[in-house]
Amino acid sequence: MSNFVDIALLAFLALVALAVTRTLNLFATVALTGIYSLLMASIFTTLDAVDVAFTEAAVGAGISTVLFLATMALTTSHEKPHHHHNWAAIMATLITGSALVYGTLDMPHFGDPQAPIHQHVAPHYIEISPNEIGVPNMVTSVLATYRGYDTLGETAVIFTACMAVLLLLQRDRRGGNRNVMAVPDADQRRGGQSMQHAMILRVFSKFFIPLIFLFGLYVQFHGDYGPGGGFQAGVIFASGFILYTLVFGLEKARQVIPPRTLQALVAFGLLLYAGTGIATLVMGGQFLEYKALAHEATHGEHLGILFIELGVGITVAAVMTTIFFTFAGRGRS
């Protein structure tokens, strides 16, 4: 039965991937990539990787779809049709693809208990972490403590991506903001204005945005006990802000959270993460060794995980909102 579910999901995945390559209307393509992410999240759920599924659903199906749509507001919504085949590209794809398939022949079978991944450090984590870290959700203890450096690196990657988007897209401030004044905001010109008159949507949003934030806080602070954590919570927070921007317009959203504050928060989250590492150094441990933060080891671990998850959440939320603001404020020029 579970085999049947797996095969059905994978078949849908392949179909959606084919449809993505065949569709010329980019709106449809974006919708299909959203479906692809949701299918992927379902597959992760059937594999019991709930945290990954959560991230995939929130980031892949949620935020990236919105960012793709924002990009299309800046560019175009139709792909140019290709009438001739690029044989070199087809050959390169075929050769790479078959090399990858050949590579999978060496991989251990699905669910093989003898696979290297189950022999290396995983048994150690499963045996030791409940006592050593004291956090019920093992994914969080691996992500935040055993692999704390990697997570710091991931947060830095998100930070760098945000900086790159800002460098590429932000308007020249020294030019006296003339472009911002001259060109109305992208979302106000393109249907955003009509959306601001949609009463049902406005009332609904006013009622629901606080609930979205509440859920974000739950995901943020419940990450120690169940699926969730900084990445997912940050994306949920950002989606609340994005919904507000879509319904009430960019100007009002900028009044609620000024872009300058957002940019400070982008840096603050990463600094909070790295600062926790520095604090453990000062208090006599190694970098990101949270035991040093309190007298009792598990207490320290709890504190450390709380701080770094908060740092991740703040950075992710601020980065996603900043990127969306930058896209929406750019307009079609």
Added chain:
Amino acid sequence: MDILIYYTSWLLLLCGAFFCAVGGLGILRLPDFYSRQHAAGITDTLGAALLLIGLILQAGLSLVGIKLVMILLFLLFTSPVATHTIAQAALQSGLKPKLAEKERDG
């Protein structure tokens, strides 16, 4: 009693699956945007609600059950608003319902 709940939940799950399938068929077969919207609305509200109620009966009075109730409430708010917003956006961007044009012509 347990057996009754069990079969009721399966009945609801099957009905929900049926309405989801009907909604999917409607999106494929109905003639224009607004009637397709109507079909999508069936999947969103009736199909999802029946599936969720069936699952709630299976879960019983537990944390999972309460979470499912909250998802149900969430869907009952979001789906109609989403359907309404999409339809309104289509109407304001100048998309006319197909049947109305036919009536005008004839």
